[in-house]
Amino acid sequence: MSLTLLNVIVAVVIAIAFAAANAAYLVWAERRGAARIQRRPGPNINGPFGLLQPPLDGIKLMTKQLMIPGGADKILFMVAPVLAMAPAIMSFVTIPFSEGIAAHNMELGVLVIFAFASMGAMAILFAGWGSRNKYSVMASVRAVSQNVSYEIPMLITAITVVMTTGSMDLKMISMAQSGGFWHWNIFPSLQSPLMPISFIIFFICSLAETNRAPFDLGEAESELVAGFHTEYGSMGFGLFFMGEYANIVIGASLTTILFLGGWDCPFGMFPGVWWFLLKIYLLIATFIWIRWTFPRTTIYGLLNLSWKILIPISLFNLLLTAGLLKVF
Amino acid sequence: MILETTQQALQALFAGSVPADEAEAGTPRGNGVLTRDYKTHGYHLDAQVAADQLLAAVTILDEGGFFIESITGVDWIKDNQLEVIYDFSRYDFDTCRVIIRTRMPREKPEVPTISTIYAGANWHERETHDFFGIKFAGHPHLVPLLLPEDADFHPLLKDFKA
Amino acid sequence: MSAPIQLRPDETFLLNVGPQHPATHGVLRVKMQMDGEYIVKAETVLGYVHRMHEKMGENRTYAQYLPNLSRLDYLGALGYTHGHVLAIERAAGIEVPERAEYIRAITVELNRVASHLFWFGAFVMDLGGFSPLMYAIQDREHILDMLEAVTGARLTYCYYRFGGLYNDVDDDFIEAAKRFIPRMRKSLKKYDALVSGNIIFQKRLEGIAPVSAEMCRKYGATGPVARGSGINFDVRKNEPYSVYPEFDFDVPVYHECDSLARYKVRMDEMEQSLRIIEQGLEKLPDGPIMVEKKPKTIKLPVGDYYQAVETARGSFGIRIVSDGDKNAYRLKLRSPTYSNMHLFDEACEGMLIMDALAFMGSLDLVIPEIDR
Numbered sequence: 001m002s003l004t005l006l007n008v009i010v011a012v013v014i015a016i017a018f019a020a021a022n023a024a025y026l027v028w029a030e031r032r033g034a035a036r037i038q039r040r041p042g043p044n045i046n047g048p049f050g051l052l053q054p055p056l057d058g059i060k061l062m063t064k065q066l067m068i069p070g071g072a073d074k075i076l077f078m079v080a081p082v083l084a085m086a087p088a089i090m091s092f093v094t095i096p097f098s099e100g101i102a103a104h105n106m107e108l109g110v111l112v113i114f115a116f117a118s119m120g121a122m123a124i125l126f127a128g129w130g131s132r133n134k135y136s137v138m139a140s141v142r143a144v145s146q147n148v149s150y151e152i153p154m155l156i157t158a159i160t161v162v163m164t165t166g167s168m169d170l171k172m173i174s175m176a177q178s179g180g181f182w183h184w185n186i187f188p189s190l191q192s193p194l195m196p197i198s199f200i201i202f203f204i205c206s207l208a209e210t211n212r213a214p215f216d217l218g219e220a221e222s223e224l225v226a227g228f229h230t231e232y233g234s235m236g237f238g239l240f241f242m243g244e245y246a247n248i249v250i251g252a253s254l255t256t257i258l259f260l261g262g263w264d265c266p267f268g269m270f271p272g273v274w275w276f277l278l279k280i281y282l283l284i285a286t287f288i289w290i291r292w293t294f295p296r297t298t299i300y301g302l303l304n305l306s307w308k309i310l311i312p313i314s315l316f317n318l319l320l321t322a323g324l325l326k327v328f
Numbered sequence: 329m330i331l332e333t334t335q336q337a338l339q340a341l342f343a344g345s346v347p348a349d350e351a352e353a354g355t356p357r358g359n360g361v362l363t364r365d366y367k368t369h370g371y372h373l374d375a376q377v378a379a380d381q382l383l384a385a386v387t388i389l390d391e392g393g394f395f396i397e398s399i400t401g402v403d404w405i406k407d408n409q410l411e412v413i414y415d416f417s418r419y420d421f422d423t424c425r426v427i428i429r430t431r432m433p434r435e436k437p438e439v440p441t442i443s444t445i446y447a448g449a450n451w452h453e454r455e456t457h458d459f460f461g462i463k464f465a466g467h468p469h470l471v472p473l474l475l476p477e478d479a480d481f482h483p484l485l486k487d488f489k490a
Numbered sequence: 491m492s493a494p495i496q497l498r499p500d501e502t503f504l505l506n507v508g509p510q511h512p513a514t515h516g517v518l519r520v521k522m523q524m525d526g527e528y529i530v531k532a533e534t535v536l537g538y539v540h541r542m543h544e545k546m547g548e549n550r551t552y553a554q555y556l557p558n559l560s561r562l563d564y565l566g567a568l569g570y571t572h573g574h575v576l577a578i579e580r581a582a583g584i585e586v587p588e589r590a591e592y593i594r595a596i597t598v599e600l601n602r603v604a605s606h607l608f609w610f611g612a613f614v615m616d617l618g619g620f621s622p623l624m625y626a627i628q629d630r631e632h633i634l635d636m637l638e639a640v641t642g643a644r645l646t647y648c649y650y651r652f653g654g655l656y657n658d659v660d661d662d663f664i665e666a667a668k669r670f671i672p673r674m675r676k677s678l679k680k681y682d683a684l685v686s687g688n689i690i691f692q693k694r695l696e697g698i699a700p701v702s703a704e705m706c707r708k709y710g711a712t713g714p715v716a717r718g719s720g721i722n723f724d725v726r727k728n729e730p731y732s733v734y735p736e737f738d739f740d741v742p743v744y745h746e747c748d749s750l751a752r753y754k755v756r757m758d759e760m761e762q763s764l765r766i767i768e769q770g771l772e773k774l775p776d777g778p779i780m781v782e783k784k785p786k787t788i789k790l791p792v793g794d795y796y797q798a799v800e801t802a803r804g805s806f807g808i809r810i811v812s813d814g815d816k817n818a819y820r821l822k823l824r825s826p827t828y829s830n831m832h833l834f835d836e837a838c839e840g841m842l843i844m845d846a847l848a849f850m851g852s853l854d855l856v857i858p859e860i861d862r
Contacts, residue, residue, distance in 0.1 A: 034621075037621055038620070038623075038625075096733070128560060134505050136526060138505075138843075292620060293619070293621065294690050294691075295618040295619035295688070296617060296618025296690075297690055297693070297694070298693070299842070299844065301690075301693055301694075304494070368580060368583070369793065369795050369796065370796035374566050389592045394707070395710045396710045397798075397807060397824060398707075398807060398824040399494055399709055413809070415796070415809070417798075419716070419723040420722075420728075421728055423728055425796070446710075447708045447836065448829055450832070451828065459544070472537070474536055474540045474861060474862075484544060484820075
């Protein structure tokens with residue numbers, strides 16, 4: 001019994017370490033990627049290729065003074081960054097990296113991850129309101145409405161995949177796509193001919209859920225100074241920052257598992273965790289690419305896209321898949 | 329051509345002859361409309377009006393389709409007068425620049441506002457008030473624009489000692 | 491989108507888009523009464539960079555005043571000094587040799603392209619696209635290097651003198667300018683493909699902040715703001731000065747009156763400036779760059795003089811009232827952004843704050859020019 005408990009603890013610690021390392025080094029990847037897109041070198045002074053930059057930035061953030069604005073709601077102010085980071089790290093526990101590698105695989109994996117993701121919206125609200133700053137309130141209002149409206153198509157698309165697979169268990173969903181890329185969920189199948197469109201909808205929704213450009217109204221730098229985390233310095237900002245990157249990894253992992261076959265090799269030969277990592281990093285590179293290419297949408301353009309375009313399409317897809325599943 | 333029509337319309341405000349140019353230095357000229365050499369001076373018509381004819385003159389220009397370019401104040405300390413110069417110009421190719429000037433005594437500088445006709449005059453008049461202390465009667469919000477809100481000095485007056 | 495919405499003027503809060511803000515391009519403060527994200531009333535507060543250039547004009551001789559003009563609109567400084575020297579030369583009757591006029595026109599147009607490039611980068615950055623700024627600044631560096639070799643300054647130029655220039659251009663400059671033009675045309679195509687053709691960008695600007703031609707007339711707006719509202723007014727064509735009648739170029743005018751029209755006017759203006767530079771380099775005559783005899787201290791005859799030039803932001807006017815002395819009696823600077831900015835208070839009522847900030851970006855504001 002103690003061995004199983006030890007297993008679980010070690011697995012959880014490794015999952016957390018993976019999340020933290022990713023969050024730190026994705027910052028480095030983003031800065032280098034942004035720089036290359038903008039024709040400049042990016043961080044290249046600290047360590048080879050600037051690889052020592054994240055730890056040094058972490059040290060800098062930890063040693064700065066933690067300031068709380070006068071009149072701010074202290075409890076909300078301090079809870080918000082923790083609430084942004086904790087669910088993201090906890091969701092890592094349920095993600096299967098490979099057949100044998102999963103911290104604690106649950107039967108309702110999809111539901112658990114979405115439940116944790118919706119707690120992120122609360123963190124934004126607490127941060128915006130607790131800062132006692134009009135810019136923060138406006139930004140958090142925008143971000144919460146964005147989060148809520150993009151969760152819906154995301155959930156509907158996930159339900160479509162769950163229906164075709166027959167299980168909410170993330171490991172089962174990945175294993176159902178094994179054996180070569182033609183089995184992957186992204187390709188249209190008999191029961192679900194609109195799967196590629198589902199993939200695109202899911203991708204757009206993960207961009208919007210993680211507050212990445214072109215949907216970064218919550219932290220619109222040029223209009224609202226820094227959005228809902230204007231008043232945060234030092235580790236408060238650091239936690240928000242790392243939470244955002246952890247969310248990006250989760251979004252990419254979920255997309256991979258649901259649509260791209262998880263740890264499956266494209267030609268069915270050597271399935272393993274390396275394929276999983278390769279796929280999520282390719283998706284994250286696309287996230288970074290998109291952020292530095294497009295300007296920001298307006299709030300009504302954003303909400304229109306979700307409510308008037310993505311939700312009807314995903315609902316139609318859901319009904320179509322359900323009908324075809326009944327028939328075939 | 330717009331130059332002639334505007335000149336006639338403005339001239340109609342004054343019953344009397346065209347004033348002489350103020351080339352005789354020292355004597356300020358009388359009210360009336362003059363044409364200027366565009367090549368040297370850069371504008372075509374020069375009308376000097378009394379403060380109560382100002383709104384009528386500006387209305388003539390507004391109906392003629394001119395746009396307001398700028399409002400300037402000048403401090404003629406030797407004549408003990410302040411002058412306000414209104415610049416107008418046109419967007420189309422029928423080029424005609426018109427200046428309207430009006431003078432007022434230095435102790436009591438007051439002139440009606442034209443911001444009811446040209447909304448853009450709002451900021452120009454506030455700035456002239458800032459720099460010279462000229463009061464524009466009827467201006468909706470005559471507070472300092474470029475100087476601090478509590479400024480009570482007028483820097484461009486010739487007897488202003490910093 | 492910006493459909494008529496019911497504003498509730500009694501449930502508003504005051505948002506201070508303060509002097510320090512990433513979007514206001516300088517020290518500008520706008521007090522906005524907000525109803526949620528909609529602006530009920532905006533009031534601009536100016537004066538944070540006010541340096542009283544007009545009083546300096548009265549305390550300095552005309553030649554001593556030459557550097558002041560670059561500090562007004564530092565991005566398009568050559569246009570301003572051009573206006574100043576033209577006003578004095580016109581009033582004093584000084585004839586400028588042709589080579590000097592051509593070089594002046596070429597450098598002013600190069601400066602205009604540099605100014606528009608910087609506006610382009612900053613505007614797209616305001617909308618959230620951070621990358622085009624780097625490309626625009628790189629292109630601008632080529633221009634600044636060229637101008638630095640000739641004028642000695644990168645930003646605040648003081649190159650023109652009464653009666654000509656103080657330094658001639660050499661072959662390096664002409665070669666560099668000739669190499670620059672095709673490279674800039676390639677860049678413009680790139681910006682067209684990546685930015686102007688981007689659907690998010692277009693949706694962000696189409697139909698936003700319409701400014702009618704009548705409103706432009708009442709406020710005296712000139713430059714790309716007026717040309718984006720269908721008014722065909724460019725001082726280089728309406729009141730030709732210097733050597734501009736010799737050049738063959740178009741004036742881009744768009745009639746949609748929205749922010750996208752103002753954006754397109756400026757992008758087209760860059761192409762037209764490249765045409766002028768090309769023609770200027772071809773037709774550059776040899777000869778002296780400074781007039782032979784001119785008075786040591788310039789004194790203008792009694793009277794007042796006005797000169798308007800077309801700068802990157804609109805029609806810059808300088809009015810000199812002279813009483814025969816070596817200082818001006820009154821020197822008035824009519825800055826185009828001052829009249830353009832005035833539109834903002836009235837036009838942004840009922841807009842979302844994001845649209846209002848995009849509108850501010852499309853007006854191309856340089857605050858030191860408003861405050862002088």
